[in-house]
Amino acid sequence: MSKQLADSRQSYSMRSGALGTMGWNAPEVLDDSRKVNPTSAVDIFSAGCVFYYVLTGGKHPFGEPYRQTANIMDGKYNLNGLQKDKHEDIVATDLIEQMLNMEPQRRPSAESVLKHPFFWSLEKQLMFFQDVSDRIVNETLDGPIIQQLESGGQEVVRNNWMEHITAVLRKDLELRKGAYEEGSVKSLLRAIRNKKHHYHDSPKEVQETLGSIPDDFVSYFTSRFPHLLLHTFLAVRSFAEELTLQHYYLKSNTKLRRQKRTHPEPDVTTTKPTTKKM
Structure with missing residues (x-):
């Protein structure tokens, strides 16, 4: 499904024929009206299809074989196969949507992926989660990083994150009166950081409800707040050059784009995506 691109070249020649396997190749390969040679972004598109195929056990984002080519040309995909127990895999959906963008220049690079x-x-x-919480602990509510973190935060915390954790953990956190704001992303991150730092000092029943660190512990929170990871990642990426955060982001952060959710940045990434769902 791919073709070798020499280091000195930026695009592929179409003289040798169409690139890739039908049903898996990018729209710019299928569209004869496009007068530019395709770039390595065609492989990102194909990889996005493969990612979805693997994650869903054999489904194709553009439907059945007899409809795939037409749907690719129309930008009509369906990622419903990423639903797990009635919950969307938010992180996987975000990545694959970027990779399947109709506009090749808006797809992420391999490094960004x-x-x-x-x-x-x-x-x-x-x-x-810990590094972000440490970074924002002394930030004021009107500071840019907190404003970005709390923008759209009600969906992340599900209006009141205290209502969605187990009673034993809620009781433990409530021992510190006024320490946590129930509708705040910053506060939820603080709770995660504090319980991680004081895990071994916590009562046995709290340790049991959270499970082992890191796997059970992280899954405890991300299963209850599926938007938390991606939301936080996108909210603080404007500060990606800072020492404590830079290893989480691509150095040239411009290629990693979000297509449909919150936190638009003042550049071309804010334009409405052209890819459509089936």
């Missing part, structure tokens, strides 16, 4: 939180281990996710 590999930096996406989809590929983070649970240990790295926990480190990220």
Whole structure:
């Protein structure tokens, strides 16, 4: 499904015929009206199809074989196969949507794909939550990083995150009166950081409800707040050059784009995506 691109070249020649396997190749390869040679972005598109195929056990984002080519040309995909127990895999959906963008220049680079939180281990996710919480602990509510973090935060915390954790953990957190704001993303991150730092000092029943660190511990929170990881990643990426955060992001952060959710940035990434769902 791919073709070798020499280091000195920026695009592929079409003289040797169409690139890739029908049903898996990018729209610019199929569209004879486009007068430019396709770039390595065609492989990102194909990889996005493959990612979805693997994650769903054999489904194709553009439907059945007899409809795939037409749907690719129309930009009509369906990622419903990423629904798990009635919950969407938010992180995987975000990555694949970027990779399937109709406009090749808006697809992420291979380096950006590999930096996406989809590929983070649970240990790295926990480190990220901790580092962000440490970074914002003394920030004021009107500061830019807090404003970005809390923008759209009600969906992340599900209006009141205290209502969605187990009673034993809620009781433990409530021992510190006024320490946590129930509708705040910053406060939720603080709770995650504090319980990680004081895990071994916590009562046995709290340790049991949270499970082992890092896997059970992280899954406890991300299963209850599925938007938390991606939301936080996108909210603080404007500060990606800072020492404590830079290893979570691609150095040239411009290629990692979000297509449909919150936190638009003042550049071309704010334009409405052209890809459509089936």
